[in-house]
Amino acid sequence: MKVPLSWLKEYVEIKEGTERLAEDLLLSGTKVESVEKEKEDVIFDFEITPNRSDCLSIIGIAREVAAIYNRRLTVPAAFSETQKEIESTKKINLAVLDKSLCPYYSIGIIDELKVSQSPMWLSERLEKSGIRSLSNIVDITNYVMTETGQPMHAFDYDKIKGKMVLRSSKEGEAVTTLDGVERKLPSGAIIIEDSEKLIDLAGLMGGASSEIDKNTKTVVLHVPVYDSLSVRRASQALGLRTEASNRFEKKLDPAAHRYAFERAYSLMKPLAGGKLASTIESVGYPAKEHYVKLPLSLVSDTLGVTIAEKEVCSILSRLNFETKLESQAEGKTVIVGVPSFRTDIHEPIDLIEEIGRIYGYNKFPKTLPVGPLPTSELNYIDFERKVKQILISLGLQEIYSSTLTSLLTVEDLGFDSEECLRVANRLIFDYEYLRPTLLVGILLAAKLNIENFKKFSLFELGRVFTKDIGKNGLPNQPKKIAAIFVDSDFRSAKGALETFLKKLNISGFTFKQLTETSRFGKEASMVLIGTGSIGEFGKIDSSILGKFEISSPTFWFELDLEALQARQKEKRYTQIPKFPVVKEELSLFLQNNLPFQSISESIKNSAGNNLYKMSLFEDTNIKGQRSVLIGLEYYSQKNTLDKKLVTKIRGKILTDLKKIGAQPRTSNLS
């Protein structure tokens, strides 16, 4: 809402400098977006919140200024003569078919007009307020709208054919508006038609057919309050917003139409020679008064500051509320009469807000909450933080990528776009599909960085989205943790994942080769705990990497965060070895694609409680045969292992290994 300071000063005395005024308005709740100097004048641009339709006017802002500084508000007198001034056969003929569409309005005929340019002072004020000056008649309607906040429309009387009917539109009807655009209407827009066609897209823009032109002599001036929802819906459906619709879609003062009509006429008379040729018909006027009971205790309880009853009443009356103090059983109460322009005030809390903002929130004591603490939800471990910290300690960099992505990216990763959740009203292609995997953002991030870095690892924690609707009526959108290891190798990447799980105190996990090729390549496995999968780990196929301009070996994992949290166990201390640990190495040839897991399980079974640690030192290929070098550590918590016992353990391990096809290298050689 643009407001020239010079115009504002017409209604209220302002002694303060521009900066001071802007600050005082802001601190009382009228937010100043910008202040611009223009020639001799200053133009304020205010952000008016949707509840304050009354502030979409110069008078409304002047009223705020008057309230802040406790000064008098002087509004222009309306035209006192409201009876017709000339005899005329011209008649108002408006039928409102559905009263709820236009519950309040004033209407009248003004004749003997001479259309010309507006005087300088008027056109300048309009231009400063961001409205183009057209002709004196149209300008006056816009001027009064800006001044009072009440939009109005002047029809050329002679262009209206027959009776005017105000009704709700049917889908597919069309109207050519003042801007020359033919608009196909949705159902439910408010329109006015004459006997031939639609002549007004009510609340949004006048129709071209009854437009004021230089030959216009007579106008029907219609000052309505429309149903705000209908205007808002039509505005959205048509993608059309105007100064008028911006006001009509809010709850307007139900009583301002009469004053606005009289005010407009009081300008048309001297500026365009207009004469009232009918009585002013006002419907739904005057509006009903209403009162709100405000217990004073509620004011201090809610705000946390005691404001004297005198000051409460003073603040309210400065804002044009009527106040009357009453003593009731539960304490003192103010009976507050609400002025018709404050369509946002219904409950005591609405008045408390008014008192708070004018009293000044910066004068409040700064206290901390003293109420009881919740006992049920406190002091739990921040699992997400723990997950992140472990990955960071393993050398991974955290990223936050976009959850919305493009069709292209989704398809590059081999997803069927039909399986992915999609927004119905995308703005641009890059933000249309909700990511089905965290790898979307992670791969894009890798692509971005490959130019500057050769080797790096990234991770992200966040939601992925599916189309399956859960019990709560929402699409399943689990949180995942995913990582990528660019320019890495199988054992390093898997080692990071295993360490991550161990540090979370998750045990008993296994890796099972996926029978089907995974989304990202055939070298992939499920990460299992028992028989339940908690995610996947693998190598990304070069055909996919190519799409992201990566050429070095790259590995990934994606795990379900909730599953991880459910599997983590309480940390318990295990006794460190009390007696010396015996270390030795074991070199084996593996036959028939024997997986390492079989080796490790066999050794664990054979050594039982005496196995302290097993590690893989080397994994090589000798003349086409896989050869592994395993480090073993034996111990006992009861006594020092003697040579005899170690020999026995080793013997059992070797015997059992031979049974599954693992040959000790030394024995093979001998």
Added chain:
Amino acid sequence: MLELVLMVLDLNEIERLALKELSQAKTGAALEKIRIKYFGRRRGILQNVTKQIPKLPKEQKAGIGTKINKLRTKLEQLLNQQAKPVSIKKESSVDLTTPGKEIDLGGTHPLTSVIDEVKEIFHSLGFSWIDGPEVELDAYNFQKLNMPQNHPARDVQQTYYINDELLLRTHTSSMQVRYMEDHKPPIRVLFPGRCYRRDMPDSTHLPSFYQIEGLLIDDASKMSDLIGTLDYFAKSFFGKNLKTRVYGHHFAYTEPSIEMEVYYPGKGWLEILGAGMVNPIVLKNGRIDPNKFRGWAFGMGPDRLALLKYGISDIRSLYNSDLRFLKQF
């Protein structure tokens, strides 16, 4: 007498042998062997000799003890002397201005740092936290927050819809009523999480960004606590000399509503959050009796806090994962 002679001879013999062995020892391991052989606690030679002392005739005992100790000291000194050059390698002199090796560590994203810091500050006031669905029902994002269909405060143009009922939450205020439905007052909780607005991406807007909502409900809460808490938060986050100010604003789900600004040298007053007393209608929608309980809520953007705190000028740098940016944190 004979035993005594043997003992003295033994001591001389022990010394002779030990010196010979010491002179031949070249490695640390060899020295260690000698140490164990002579000084070992259980089977060390000197220990064994000492054990023999009680068996000697009375008149000889005192002298022998001293001799053994002298021998012990002498051998220990020799052992230590000889050990030194072996155990400490001489390093060639170092240019102390040579840079150390760079160590490649993982790193926390600045948004995580900011969110964690906010959580910690409010944790000290008894707040816990929880995240909720990003694809949300219109009901929780708007309707139950006192924004029915076609309410002017819900900007349809700026909301991503999946269909008529489902949308991408425009704020984490969507968690307010969800949480109230499952929890009884007193309530103190944060809702950090991702939100969405249908905006063109530029240096200050992104279609998806983060928000932290806070909610407190009890039978004693009041506006001055809200203002005091937000001031406490801002000073904890930005520094204790920070200036803050609040002014009246409007949100459909809080009343009275306020916004808070902080004074940033060189930039002036900057808005960092919106807040207010929970609207009684919202309490009712969350099945909490507004006649018994009051509450307050606030919402802030950790993205914006991160930009301010680290002097970042473009919000997009937080989300485009450039390691040259991320490695600075």
